[in-house]
Amino acid sequence: MNIVQIDAEFFKHDAQAGGFFPNTHTNLILDIEKFITPTGQNYIVEGIRGTGKTHILKMINNRCLEKYDKLKILPVYISLAGVSEWIERDMVSFRLHLYNNIVKSTIDTVKKNRSSIELSGNKDLVKSIKKIGQMFGFNKEENFDELLEEIRNLSETLTKNLTYSLKEQLIKELREETDIIEGTMQSSVVNVKGSVQAKNGLNTELKFLGSNLAHEDAATFILEFFRELRNILGNSYSYILIDECSEVSKEAQIEVFRLLKLVRGSGGEDIEINPVYFCATAYPTPITYYPSKTKGDSFNFEMGHDAVVEYLDLDELDDEYLDFFKEMTNKRLNEFKKEDTASSYMEIFENERVFVLSAYLANGNIRRYIEILKHSYDNLAKRVKIDDTSSKQAISQKDVQEAVYSIVNDQILSFNRLNEQDMELLHDIISKLSKRNKKTETENKSKINKIPANVYFTISRLQANTYGNLIMQGALHDKGRTRRRKYYTEGGVRGLLYMLDLSVAFNESAIDRQRAVEIFSKDLKANAKSGYLYCQDVEIK
Template identity: 25%
Template sequence: MFNVHDEGIKNTIEKLSNIIRAENIDNSNYVELYAGEEINKINNIKNQIIYGRRGTGKTHLLKALQETLVESFDKEAYLPIYIDLRKLLPLISDSENNPTYYAVIMFKYIIQEIIDSIIENISFICKLNEWEEKVFVGKIRTEVTELLKDLNYEFNGYSIKKIGDIQLSEEETKRLSGSLKLSLNPEGSLDAKKQSHKTVTSQETKYISFAEISNIVSKLPLKFHITRVFCLLDEWSEIPINVQPYLAELLKRGFITSKYTFKIAAITTRAKVGFKTENKYLGMEDGGDVFGFPLDNRYVFEINKQTTRDFFNELLYKHLSDISDEIKIEFRGDKLNRAKNNFINLYFANQALREILIASAGIPRDFINLFINAYDKFLLNNSGNKRIGVKDIRMATIDWYETDKKEEVDSNIYAKKLLEKIVNEIIIKKKKTHFLIPEKYSNEPHLQKLIDLRVVHLRKKGYSHKGVSGVSFNVYSVDYGCYTVLNIHQPKLDTDLISQIDIIDNFREIRRVALGDDFFNEFLLEVGEGFNCPFCNKPVNTNHLAYQKQGLCNNCFERLSNAS
């Protein structure tokens, strides 16, 4: 008989925290631990951007795809190269951080990583035994070295004229174009020399020939009979957002006509791979050069209860059974089939399961952390209950907010102010968790920050109802772990108030729970990002492009004399 109080179960759940982050999973376990069908949906030759907030499983998905491609290499000859872009970020001060300069450096580092990975895995790619490796690696190194000489030539020169009209000094260029090393033990090519020094700029200008670079990099797979190279770029959003379109443009020019596929993992609110100029589209164009693949909102309980439950059931079973041989033994044969359907119910009472699926907001990492914390509360309560209850879930969400989210929210003053206003209006006054905001406010920067911090969740786009014709809304929910820690009317809201809050699991009940113009205008005035227009007397949003670019009121579009 399965017993959640069992010491073996306790020990298993204690170890679960070791594999919350994909970086801590053993190299051979990514596919085995992955829940859902997303691997199949990105296992193709299209360039894709995998969008998702932190904790949605972007890194795990890339690693699982890498493992899948390696396992099928003999059949398809698709070589996956995983690159964590955080380790390639150059050391450039703000004064030197023009986007094209930064992008060229990143572009060169990515090429370096690709070359290093191919050389490091020569034996695997070419299926060489130890004797063949000694005989043939020297020949392969010689051939690749010739290619690198051509590639280095394209990066060398006294200065480089890049996408725009920005020139680099001679000293900067020397540091930028340090040799692309060829090594069986890959190492960074520039090390601490990534920082630049100011010198006089030479008059001689050399253009990077992307036709030549593309020609050179396209020869690399052919040398090793590789059908296609999959470049799995993780942590794209760590690159400054003003640099991202320029790097995307470089990747497009250098690789898009060759046998390379790019899978890019990026945080939804901190990614920008292109923009339209007067003459062309700079970067990668969504739907043409690259295709978006969103992880956010794939498993939202309010939208699809059964799919969400099944996903987290599979996630929990795979992670716990990977740790515990006892669980594998307990659930096998017919029991295994039942476990695939009902494993999660062994841990949660029905109402508690509903609440953790809502509280997790479709984010696997949040679900696992809430599960660990709720189980700990369950044991501490020592109530004799057989399964985790609602009270355990609610206390776990409070702790999870305190440890994972509160500090970042507190450090963003205006975002915190907006969250306090939302909680006061939605939670305190209306006793709801879900609400509507007109779609025109979807790019409001402080709202976007709250979504990025996972304290406000975007549940559904393009929602409309008969009460307000002609207006499209988005549906949001408040992370209820934050109800008790914001200083609204008292330091902490008591659990009686939490029990009064209507944690809905459908959208029919929110038609009258909306935050509109009055709410956001008041917020802009409170935080000093708005002032009353002398013409229409409505608050001017100083973040609006009409005001920033042309000095116009974003309501009546009259020109304002006090515009910056």
């Protein structure tokens, strides 16, 4: 077919499933380096699906290892995306999964990068190696590398027992063990080494490690592990990178935030830098459950106090918005450059307006942008095959429109994600904005100073949680998280600023499709500069 050539790898966008390409990263708008500081800082990176949260964590992981010789920051990446339903609902099982994976990831990182990760050589080195050995049931091991191998093998055995046929037996025995007084439990097994079998058939060391990781105070065990590890490696600190915190049950989320709370307080009064910090990714509330004593939890996890919050959302009004998508597109094209494939964003679009339309319809969602290009490219291939044209064709505005139609209906407004109430709320918002915008378009024909089209609206704070599913799906956007300007409802009372998604607005004709590019690039900025003078009030009845 006579169309612009794009390698299929270009369209891979899931960083959890083989779609992580560090060479395509662009630091425009959100700089990775801000997360990597010599003195350490705790972060929560919030964002809906497709905004690049996993990519950010994996970039942090890469940069820490690339600069390890200089910064001495040990990254420990784990993801909760693959936790099975039965594990996340049983706290003994979940703690085993969470803390065992932290241990495995830590050891794997050290072993894989051992050539650049040296031992501290301080006087307490052997003492700390022995201490870690004792924590995992190995009382006589003094060689650090051999100890890592022993712990890694034990940890892997624990994973297999938890995942496969012995899981019921393992959980049963660990429940019994965690009921025993902690001191008695440790004294009975700490000096046992080798393959001695417990009476019920489990290796005693395995049972010991499992008991420590399944215990309600397992987070403290992990922090002690990182304290001793810091003494062994002489590193600045370890950096726990926990991905997809919101993908597990409420109870499991509470356990994760308990760990993060303890990490935050892991330093002492005489320690300038904690032995460990965290950067965790999560969905916005109410999808993510942040523990609170007012809700009956035993502790508070306070955003802004226990962690710096970064809301991952490329704002469509940012001066570098289009530059970001241009740079990212060019980097991806060149990452997968082959003979006769495109190397510039201008080669894959009919003209600049088609690119601008595609970028704004993504509404800051990187995954959606790539999805738009994938669907548009498929539409282009079908169209050219039918037309059998002789000239080389690129993605047209019609291709983009058809792509957005599919994405809005099949993904954003998916019936398995949104309930009837969500649909009714969205329909009401679309109707109000559409009616007002059509009136504005008519009035503007006779005006010199034209009124900008509007996709913004304000709601009462009491109604914010009602819009949670629509925000998670990307049908609406919480602009109060990214905007600095003041915004007011009619009458001067301040409200929460929300926005109808640009793809939804375009697809549902809430704005004039013919003027879409002008609206996205001019009208939205004009509205913002006015202090959202044309913003609409929405009230749930």
